[in-house]
Amino acid sequence: MRRGLAPIEGRVIAAVQQPRCRCRPISINPPIARLRRRLVGQTVAAVQRCGKRLILALASGESLVFEPRMTGLVLLAAPPDEEHLRLRLDLAGQPPLALLFWDRRGLGTVRLFAAGELPHWLSERLGPDALNISWQALSDRLGRSRRAVKVALLDQRALAGVGNLYASEALFLAGLDPRAPCSSLAPKHWRRLVSALRRVLREAIRHEGSTLADGTYRNALNQTGTYQNHHRVYNRAGLPCRRCGSSIERLVQAQRSTYFCPRCQQPV
């Protein structure tokens, strides 16, 4: 998503609109009138990412943070429908560009931070990014937890950027049982896990993400991803493991689906 938004770097925000939609409005802070006053005329200095958040760093030092959550999209192209369009930033210059925040389910948020406020806000919520963290750091943060490793991977304060789908995929690649308590993992397991996380996230990014049957993920140009065709376990309950042929199993941990291969992912 971030990569697809690179074309807006250097652009000036010309207009800010909150399209009227029949559904309940999403959380926008500050409310639209004040947001518009603070954004119009500002230059987008850079498009950044922190964990699952997308950040427009403005030349003033302010930051506009998008949290797409499950169904939110940040687009430079026509959205899947007009009904769930939540915010529109028109950008001056050629070619004409508009950044759209579209969110079918409406759990996403948009928030503006004054200069200097964002680092503190993020540091309260996010651990190191999954693409940067060392295995030692991950082990230090989670190694004494009694939580199941799959559940712990979803804790953004411990490790930022891993959601339900990629947690299952990484644990498969690492050969770890998702139910294993973090405290049962040895250094070699943390090493394998961090390596697997990096591999899964890089692969997924290369394939433009996972567009599930009931999911809505699209890249910034509203194109579907293809990583769902490469999933090793997610959404594959009852199908044969691509590595050993065993039937992939589904279980529920912390109210979320976990998929795993009972043969390739042994208890530690």
Add this chain to the structure above:
DNA sequence: CATATGTCCTGAGAGC
């Protein structure tokens, strides 16, 4: 303090 649960939301799909 660490961990667990409830809540929000909409649309897809199942079952009848």
Add this chain to the structure above:
DNA sequence: TGCTCTCAGGACATAT
């Protein structure tokens, strides 16, 4: 066909 029910999961508030 149309209704009701369940489920999807990210972040955060509240409970244990």
